Amino acid sequence: MRLYLSINSPYARKVRVAIHELGIAQRIEMVETDPRDPSTGFWDVNPLGKIPALSLAYGSTIYDSPVIGEYLNELVDGALLPKDASRRWRVRTLVALGDGILDAGMAVRLEDMRPENERSATWIAKQLATAQRGVDALERLLPEYDDRVDLGSICVACTLAWLMFRHEEQEWLSGRERLASWFQDFDRRESMRVTRPGLPLEVS
Template sequence: MKLLYSSTSPYARKVRITAFETGLHDRIELVPIDTTNPASGLSAHNPLSKIPVLETEFGPLYDSPVICEYLDSLHDGPKLFPAAGSARWNALRWQALADGLLDAALLIRHESIRPVEYQFEPYIEKQKGKILGALDAMEKGAADLEGRLTIGTITAACALGYLDLRFTDLAWRESYPNLAKWHKAFAARSSYVDTLAKA
């Protein structure tokens, strides 16, 4: 399998952590892609020209929730996607919440690299509100992150890691101590350490 990715993409990081945690990382070839380069050929693998993309024997898979669930189907260990019941819906809810935080963060990131005269501050503030709303919910539910490793906990860790990478001025740990405590423990996992990116 080949993973088309960028080292700074939090969605690709989610896939890479999943690969480590399921013992599949040695079966995946990492292929760096420059998403800003139209000549990269990314659109031939994903018509949306987005990463990550996992090339499989039956064709490309995208995006990160689909890729992660596919990888989770390939191993015999504890599943990151619980099969049924409240555990499943809790994991999927956390994944959706953390992915939503990342969606808002990436929209700010894309807006902020435009020339200043074209940036729309009310739009940026709206996305910041979504990030803070997600962090509020994550702080209140931080106890849910303890215990079993799931796609929800992985995605939450990647979301917080992206804030550390691109939004250092947010200083989220000061306002969200329960979340900070949980993240500190998760960040010691080798899968997290091995997928760290530099700004």
């Protein structure tokens, strides 16, 4: 299998962390790509031009990160998505919450990349407020994931790490002591350490 990614993408990092937690890194080739560059041929892999995307051994491709995570977990009968129905839906909802926070933070990131005279302060404030509400919810939902490693807790950890990487000035963990303590513990996991932004890709 071949995983197309960008080294600093939080969406791709979620999948990379899951791969390590499942112990299948040796089965997947990591391919760093620029999804905005049509010359790479990536648009033939994912016509939406978004990463991550996973090309399977028999030729088809799946995306995006929640689908890839669930596919890989099912592939090896892993424990990253509970078999109990009620817990499974809670994990999926937590993933949706984390991805929604990331989407808001990414919208700010993209707006900040526009020429200064074209940026909308109102839009930036709206997206940051959405992300802050989402992180407040993560603090409240902490009992849902504080002692488990699953697709939900992986998403939460990668979301918080990216927010602090790209929008550190927002002090995301200030006043959220329980969430900060949980994140510090989770961030020490081997899967998080080897996938930190800026590090070379792990070799399969």
